[in-house]
Amino acid sequence: MIEVTELSKGFSGKKAVDSISFSVDKGEILGFLGPNGAGKSTTMRMITGYLPPDSGTAVIDGFDILRQPIEARARLGYLSETAPVYPEMTVREFLLFCAEVRGFSGKNRDRAADVAMDRCFLASVVHQPIHTLSKGYRQRVSFAQSILHDPAYLIMDEPTDGLDPNQKHEVRQMIQAMGEAKAILISTHILDEVEALCPRAIIIAEGRIVADDSPENLRRQDPDYGACSLTLKNQPPAGLMEKLQTIGDVRKETPAKDTDSVRLHIQPRQHQPDFSSQIEGICRRSGADISELFISQGRLDTVFRMLTTQKKAA
Numbered sequence: 001m002i003e004v005t006e007l008s009k010g011f012s013g014k015k016a017v018d019s020i021s022f023s024v025d026k027g028e029i030l031g032f033l034g035p036n037g038a039g040k041s042t043t044m045r046m047i048t049g050y051l052p053p054d055s056g057t058a059v060i061d062g063f064d065i066l067r068q069p070i071e072a073r074a075r076l077g078y079l080s081e082t083a084p085v086y087p088e089m090t091v092r093e094f095l096l097f098c099a100e101v102r103g104f105s106g107k108n109r110d111r112a113a114d115v116a117m118d119r120c121f122l123a124s125v126v127h128q129p130i131h132t133l134s135k136g137y138r139q140r141v142s143f144a145q146s147i148l149h150d151p152a153y154l155i156m157d158e159p160t161d162g163l164d165p166n167q168k169h170e171v172r173q174m175i176q177a178m179g180e181a182k183a184i185l186i187s188t189h190i191l192d193e194v195e196a197l198c199p200r201a202i203i204i205a206e207g208r209i210v211a212d213d214s215p216e217n218l219r220r221q222d223p224d225y226g227a228c229s230l231t232l233k234n235q236p237p238a239g240l241m242e243k244l245q246t247i248g249d250v251r252k253e254t255p256a257k258d259t260d261s262v263r264l265h266i267q268p269r270q271h272q273p274d275f276s277s278q279i280e281g282i283c284r285r286s287g288a289d290i291s292e293l294f295i296s297q298g299r300l301d302t303v304f305r306m307l308t309t310q311k312k313a314a
C-alpha cells in the first residue's frame with residue numbers, strides 16, 4: 001500500500017500542497033485530478049522521494065520514502081512529466097543503462113530491458129536513438145523505464161499527455177493491464193480517462209483534497225444528475241404540465257426553429273429511480289407524443305469545475 005499522511009510543501013511562502021492524506025492499495029488505479037498548478041506533480045515528486053516535504057510522510061509498502069529510501073524506491077516506478085534524458089542513446093541502450101542504475105547486471109539486465117520493451121510495444125524502435133522518436137514512442141520509453149524493475153507501485157504523472165487518440169488508447173490499455181496487480185496513482189487532466197481507467201478519483205484544488213470518490217458518485221454531485229430532458233413532438237396537451245409538476249420542477253426550454261417540438265427539463269425533487277417510467281406514464285395518459293427522453297447521468301466535468309473553482313476548502 002502507498003500511504004500518504006498529511007504531506008505539505010510550500011514554495012516561497014505559498015503552500016503548493018497542503019496536508020494531503022490518502023492511500024492506494026494493490027489492484028487499485030487511483031486517478032489524481034486537479035487544475036493546472038493544483039499540486040499534483042509536487043505531491044507525486046514527494047511520494048517518489050524527488051522532493052522533500054515540509055511535513056508529512058509517504059510510506060511505500062511499509063517503507064518511509066525519506067527514512068528508508070532504498071527499500072521504498074525499489075518498490076516504486078515513477079513516470080514523470082519530463083521526457084527521458086540521454087536523447088542520443090538508442091531505446092535499448094537507454095533501458096539497459098536504466099536497468100544497470102536499478103542494480104541489474106548481466107543477463108538479468110538484458111532480460112529486464114527486453115521485458116519492459118515488450119510490455120510497452122517498443123520492438124520496432126529498439127535500435128533507434130530516442131531523439132528521433134515521435135512523442136508517443138518517447139512516452140512509451142518513459143513508461144518502459146518506470147516498469148523495468150517490475151515495481152508493485154506505479155506513480156504516473158500525466159502519462160497520456162500530448163499523445164494522439166490511438167496512442168492514448170494503447171497507453172491506457174497498458175495501464176489497465178498493469179493495474180490488476182499493482183497500485184497505480186495516475187495524474188491526468190482528461191476526465192474521460194478517469195472514467196475509463198479509475199474506479200476511484202481524488203480531486204485536488206489549491207493543494208487540498210476536495211473530493212475522494214468513484215467517478216460515478218462524483219457525477220451524482222452534478223445538480224443535473226437524474227434530471228429528465230423530454231422532447232415532445234407537439235405542444236403539450238392540456239393538463240400535462242400540471243401533472244409533470246407533481247413529480248418535479250418543470251422548465252420549458254427554447255424550441256428549435258422550424259419545428260413544432262417542445263423540449264422540457266424536469267428536475268426531480270428527490271432521487272427517483274423510476275423517474276423516466278413515471279414521466280412516460282404521465283405523457284401516455286395525457287396523449288403527449290414523446291420523441292426523446294433522456295435522464296442525465298451527471299457530468300464529471302461539471303463536478304470538477306464546481307469543486308475546483310469553489311473557495312479553498314475550510
Ligand SMILES: Nc1ncnc2c1ncn2[C@@H]1O[C@H](COP(=O)(O)OP(=O)(O)OP(=O)(O)O)[C@@H](O)[C@H]1O
Pocket residue numbers: 011012016034035036037038039040041042043
Ligand atoms: N520548484 C518549484 N519552485 C517554485 N514553485 C513551484 C515549484 N514546483 C511547483 N511550484 C508551484 O507549486 C504549485 C503546484 O505546482 P504543481 O506542478 O505541483 O501543479 P500541478 O497540479 O502538477 O499542475 P499541472 O497540471 O500544470 O502540471 C504551482 O503554483 C507551481 O507554480
